Amino acid sequence: MIDLRSDTVTTPTPAMRKAMKDAKVGDDVYGDDPTVNELESLAAEKLGFESALFAPSGTQTNLIALLTHCQRGDEYIVGQQAHTYKYEGGGAAVLGSIQPQPIDARADGTLALESIEAAIKPDDSHFARTRLLAIENTFSGRALPMDYLPAARELADSKGLLLHLDGARVFNAAVFHGIDVRKISAQFDSISVCLSKGLCAPVGSVLCGSADFIHEARRWRKMLGGGMRQAGYIAAAGIVALNENVDRLQFDHDHARALFEGLRDIDELHMTDDSVQTNMVFLHCGKRVATELAAYLKSKKITISAGDSIRLVLHKDVDIDDVIKVTGECKKFFSK
Numbered sequence: 001m002i003d004l005r006s007d008t009v010t011t012p013t014p015a016m017r018k019a020m021k022d023a024k025v026g027d028d029v030y031g032d033d034p035t036v037n038e039l040e041s042l043a044a045e046k047l048g049f050e051s052a053l054f055a056p057s058g059t060q061t062n063l064i065a066l067l068t069h070c071q072r073g074d075e076y077i078v079g080q081q082a083h084t085y086k087y088e089g090g091g092a093a094v095l096g097s098i099q100p101q102p103i104d105a106r107a108d109g110t111l112a113l114e115s116i117e118a119a120i121k122p123d124d125s126h127f128a129r130t131r132l133l134a135i136e137n138t139f140s141g142r143a144l145p146m147d148y149l150p151a152a153r154e155l156a157d158s159k160g161l162l163l164h165l166d167g168a169r170v171f172n173a174a175v176f177h178g179i180d181v182r183k184i185s186a187q188f189d190s191i192s193v194c195l196s197k198g199l200c201a202p203v204g205s206v207l208c209g210s211a212d213f214i215h216e217a218r219r220w221r222k223m224l225g226g227g228m229r230q231a232g233y234i235a236a237a238g239i240v241a242l243n244e245n246v247d248r249l250q251f252d253h254d255h256a257r258a259l260f261e262g263l264r265d266i267d268e269l270h271m272t273d274d275s276v277q278t279n280m281v282f283l284h285c286g287k288r289v290a291t292e293l294a295a296y297l298k299s300k301k302i303t304i305s306a307g308d309s310i311r312l313v314l315h316k317d318v319d320i321d322d323v324i325k326v327t328g329e330c331k332k333f334f335s336k
């Protein structure tokens, strides 16, 4: 099967399997797991923060960040289509009594500074207290423009807001821009990074921030049930992810570009803009055709998820021959 549904489907590399087998472990809730401690130090260093926390998922690291930054009755400004608003079960509201204030993103994935400013509530008892701005990078496969980040930081500072990055795929953004990821993360008070996507770890995310922030975040992680015992077995794969699998993201980006180039001549897919930046390609052919295409591809051992649009995600377990096969099968489908 060629699986293009997500980069979450990646299987661990041989180096990860070996690291997991050989991992030294202890009880991480007591702080005794040397491998988890090593991963947390490594993540903090690579992203340029004082401290980091390992958790089972990106949903949990984002939620921990919101719970740590915001109090009951506070509000966070977030993209209408952002993961931290739309795809995390409303966790901040359900579990934290934190109100989201969603606003629409622009085509480049940024939230307009004017829209953010307009959404900030005055200090008035009618309103929730606007406390935090949450940004996502990459957003729908787009790496946010580098000049946007200091501008967002400046606005946040001038309005007394904290700034969180949902950096599930922040390393894809760094690779796209050809920069050290710290150039991105430096603008934020906290950042959540998934190890289990293009970086290929089987499980886990890290949350980075100041030492005080992570101290408090650790309490929330325990409360949410994210305190894992001999978690070094999975943290070991996370260490390999950060040390060995960042540069390889360029292959995924190259494959996404090749897939885009292969499919762009198919009129029915409406791939007019060449917005492919990282590891995702979007097709717009309507839900009915998308469903038929997905069924056809399934019969050719290619898995995609079809909705109103189709998102194809490139990752370690898809090589250039697979890209050529997918392109060929799509052409066959549309020439019928």
Ligand SMILES: *Cc1c(COP(=O)(O)O)cnc(C)c1O
Residues within 6 Å of the ligand: 056, 057, 058, 059, 060, 062, 083, 084, 136, 166, 168, 169, 194, 196, 205
């Ligand atoms: C995948 C993802 C998450 C959450 O990660 P899980 O580990 O699946 O909970 C958060 N934000 C974005 C943008 C993501 O793509």
